[in-house]
Amino acid sequence: xxxxxxxxxxxxxxxxxxxxxxxxxxxxxxxxxxxxxxxxxxxxxxxxxxxxxxxxxxxxxxxxxxxxxxxxxxxxxxxxxxxxxxxxxxxxxxxxxxxxxxxxxxxxxxxxxxxxxxxxxxxxxxxxxxxxxxxxx
Amino acid sequence: xxxxxxxxxxxxxxxxxxxxxxxxxxxxxxxxxxxxxxxxxxxxxxxxxxxxxxxxxxxxxxxxxxxxxxxxxxxxxxxxxxxxxxxxxxxxxxxxxxxxxxxxxxxxxxxxxxxxxxxxxxxxxxxxxxxxxxxxxxxxxxxxxxxxxxxxxxxxxxxxxxxxxxxxxxxxxxxxxxxxxxxxxxxxxxxxxxxxxxxxxxxxxxxxxxxxxxxxxxxxxxxx
Numbered sequence: 001x002x003x004x005x006x007x008x009x010x011x012x013x014x015x016x017x018x019x020x021x022x023x024x025x026x027x028x029x030x031x032x033x034x035x036x037x038x039x040x041x042x043x044x045x046x047x048x049x050x051x052x053x054x055x056x057x058x059x060x061x062x063x064x065x066x067x068x069x070x071x072x073x074x075x076x077x078x079x080x081x082x083x084x085x086x087x088x089x090x091x092x093x094x095x096x097x098x099x100x101x102x103x104x105x106x107x108x109x110x111x112x113x114x115x116x117x118x119x120x121x122x123x124x125x126x127x128x129x130x131x132x133x134x135x136x137x
Numbered sequence: 138x139x140x141x142x143x144x145x146x147x148x149x150x151x152x153x154x155x156x157x158x159x160x161x162x163x164x165x166x167x168x169x170x171x172x173x174x175x176x177x178x179x180x181x182x183x184x185x186x187x188x189x190x191x192x193x194x195x196x197x198x199x200x201x202x203x204x205x206x207x208x209x210x211x212x213x214x215x216x217x218x219x220x221x222x223x224x225x226x227x228x229x230x231x232x233x234x235x236x237x238x239x240x241x242x243x244x245x246x247x248x249x250x251x252x253x254x255x256x257x258x259x260x261x262x263x264x265x266x267x268x269x270x271x272x273x274x275x276x277x278x279x280x281x282x283x284x285x286x287x288x289x290x291x292x293x294x295x296x297x298x299x300x301x302x303x304x305x306x307x308x309x310x311x312x313x314x315x316x317x318x319x320x321x322x323x324x325x326x327x328x329x330x331x332x333x334x335x336x337x338x339x340x341x342x343x344x345x346x347x348x349x350x351x352x353x354x355x356x357x358x359x360x361x
Contacts, residue, residue: 079274088230088286089264095275095330116271137247137276 001082002034008097012110015067018046034077037124044071075099078117169237173203195259202283221320223296224251229288248343252326293346296320
């Protein structure tokens with residue numbers, strides 16, 4: 001249940017660390033809050049410092065930060081503190097809110113995910129995120 | 138309104154007759170569906186005649202589940218063998234309900250510390266809350282114990298209020314060993330959410346149990 005002003009961790013390697021929700025896109029519900037698998041627009045509140053002169057090592061390209069503080073980007077919610085209901089009556093609750101940055105074409109900006117994601121994403125069409133995640137609950 | 142009421146009561150009485158009949162249970166709409174024969178509740182579970190109709194009904198409903206005979210003593214409020222909060226459990230569940238065409242769908246396991254048991258309606262929708270650290274994030278899952286999607290619930294390590302009595306020569310009378318997990322004095326352990334260091338030992342316990350199971354399987358395989 002992430003609405004305006006909700007903060008969340010960014011768990012991919014795009015360079016952003018903390019994001020704040022600014023808008024929730026096309027939810028059919030009346031409350032206008034984002035659940036797991038919903039697209040939102042975020043402002044990057046904290047980001048990894050972008051190194052000025054990139055060293056030519058292979059690791060640098062993998063960790064290349066593409067996002068700066070203050071950037072407005074789209075994101076997909078992957079973990080919420082608000083419990084989500086599974087069809088058999090199971091409820092899953094995470095200890096924090098987390099999201100993964102994407103572009104307008106629904107492609108991920110980063111290429112790695114560092115953390116647990118919810119299995120709801122598979123049903124919502126974010127199979128790429130689920131396949132990249134190290135653990136899915 | 139009255140028509141709906143009679144319709145509901147008619148199907149309900151049919152259901153009761155079907156459930157409690159000694160004849161072969163049959164499901165009229167499909168031949169491939171198996172109807173498990175329900176075991177009536179044990180004498181200790183049957184509520185007294187002075188109990189309300191709904192309370193008696195709920196007791197019978199919770200005993201209808203095929204695995205209720207093993208699960209009710211684990212989670213019932215006053216059972217002497219109940220699992221105390223703080224114990225480590227593992228729940229294996231199906232992703233989709235098992236059917237005749239797909240008798241064993243893919244399984245997912247979740248292990249964690251039992252931080253609460255929700256007992257309402259005489260155990261009809263008994264649910265347990267397990268908490269674990271996945272990666273560095275805490276995850277809590279609430280499982281409906283009698284859901285057909287829940288395959289089994291295993292107790293990895295029980296929490297005890299006090300360990301077993303020491304029978305060694307040098308022990309004083311009544312001295313006890315420390316339990317592996319000390320049960321907390323709370324029914325709901327929500328305070329654990331603010332104590333990140335408390336659950337770090339749980340992963341080790343689960344790993345040890347898995348290794349023990351693997352060794353047991355290997356030994357079985359070697360014997361064959």
